[in-house]
Amino acid sequence: MKRALLAGLAIGATAGAAAMFVATRPHAATPAPATVAIAPVFVPPLAADAPADAYGDAVRLGARLMTDTAKLAPGYVGNGLVCSNCHLDAGRKAGAAPLWAAFVNFPAFRKKNGEINSFQKRVQDCFLYSLNGTPPPLGSRELLAIETYAAFLARGLPSGMSPAGRGFPALAPPALPADDARGANVFAEKCASCHGSDGAGQAVAGGTGYPPLWGARSFAWGAGMATIDKAAAFIHANMPLGQEGSLSVQQAWDVANFIDGQVRPQDPRYSVSLEATRKRHHDSPFSRYGTVVRGERLGESASTPVARED
Numbered sequence: 379m380k381r382a383l384l385a386g387l388a389i390g391a392t393a394g395a396a397a398m399f400v401a402t403r404p405h406a407a408t409p410a411p412a413t414v415a416i417a418p419v420f421v422p423p424l425a426a427d428a429p430a431d432a433y434g435d436a437v438r439l440g441a442r443l444m445t446d447t448a449k450l451a452p453g454y455v456g457n458g459l460v461c462s463n464c465h466l467d468a469g470r471k472a473g474a475a476p477l478w479a480a481f482v483n484f485p486a487f488r489k490k491n492g493e494i495n496s497f498q499k500r501v502q503d504c505f506l507y508s509l510n511g512t513p514p515p516l517g518s519r520e521l522l523a524i525e526t527y528a529a530f531l532a533r534g535l536p537s538g539m540s541p542a543g544r545g546f547p548a549l550a551p552p553a554l555p556a557d558d559a560r561g562a563n564v565f566a567e568k569c570a571s572c573h574g575s576d577g578a579g580q581a582v583a584g585g586t587g588y589p590p591l592w593g594a595r596s597f598a599w600g601a602g603m604a605t606i607d608k609a610a611a612f613i614h615a616n617m618p619l620g621q622e623g624s625l626s627v628q629q630a631w632d633v634a635n636f637i638d639g640q641v642r643p644q645d646p647r648y649s650v651s652l653e654a655t656r657k658r659h660h661d662s663p664f665s666r667y668g669t670v671v672r673g674e675r676l677g678e679s680a681s682t683p684v685a686r687e688d
């Protein structure tokens with residue numbers, strides 16, 4: 379074991395030295411390669427490669443909970459989404475809030491609730507807001523499996539540091555203030571074919587379909603995706619699916635502003651009034667909750683609880 383490790387290190391060292399030599403030799407007959415040893419983004423393992431034992435079973439259950447959330451965790455999901463609609467590739471994709479990058483950063487303090495959150499507590503929040511559901515209890519089979527899967531993906535990553543690929547890539551602010559009319563155009567041209575012109579998503583026979591972006595079956599007010607800055611960063615890095623990175627920075631902000639200016643399920647923290655709830659939880663230029671858009675006060679029609687189909 380120790381020998382293999384040392385041999386591995388020796389090979390790494392030789393390759394590194396050779397690369398350095400090539401890169402620093404100005405008059406070499408062979409030109410130096412353009413890029414030398416750029417630190418790659420962490421590549422997590424596949425759930426299928428987990429061992430064939432109880433631990434591996436928990437890893438595989440965790441992976442399936444990411445992609446088949448409502449089916450495997452019925453009663454905990456209140457909308458038409460699954461975890462991997464946002465945490466792409468079952469939580470493996472860098473730049474789409476991957477689970478491996480999150481795992482090594484918990485427990486952590488969160489401003490949202492003013493306390494130290496365990497990894498399981500963080501996942502509960504996505505059940506509550508992003509899946510508009512009732513979170514499984516701490517220590518439940520579901521949260522344990524998702525946590526075990528995340529730990530498996532993060533194997534080999536040091537804890538306490540944010541690895542490259544965590545969250546969504548930082549997005550520059552827009553040149554012009556985000557605008558609904560331009561956002562509606564971006565949506566019609568680049569998103570509606572999959573997500574539907576009413577934003578409600580589409581079921582596809584035999585496939586997983588396209589998830590809803592607003593309306594009763596989408597994420598609730600209070601979800602990260604309901605804040606314009608987070609949505610713009612996600613969209614710029616990950617959408618349109620298959621053509622990610624093709625939107626301009628301005629287009630990403632405009633379309634995020636448009637989507638986050640639509641009706642969606644009520645914030646589970648709603649109390650007293652829209653004004654009070656906005657002041658307490660949405661006091662940010664990136665949330666349109668409680669503001670008037672196209673003649674309608676956002677959060678108003680959502681404040682009557684929507685019947686849930688699980």
Ligand code: HEC
Nearest residue numbers: 462463464466568569572588589590591613617618619633
């Ligand atoms: C080719 C089809 C396609 C196009 C075009 C597309 N998307 Fe998506 N989008 C998807 C799919 C599929 C997912 C879920 C990914 C998964 O489950 O692996 C998704 C997920 C999302 C999500 C997160 C989940 C949710 O429902 O909130 C957002 C936000 C989103 N897309 C916004 C956009 C925007 C904005 C555009 C246009 C700029 C766009 N998409 C264009 C297919 C598409």
Ligand code: HEC
Nearest residue numbers: 459460461464475479480500501504508545546597602603
């Ligand atoms: C509608 C989209 C959406 C869905 C569905 C969703 N999440 Fe999230 N999740 C987010 C956003 C947005 C963030 C915040 C990312 C950031 O701040 O960089 C987040 C953050 C997280 C984090 C912390 C990431 C970090 O790096 O700190 C974890 C863990 C997580 N989600 C797990 C889950 C799990 C498990 C599910 C399913 C039970 C789920 N999420 C469903 C959008 C979603």
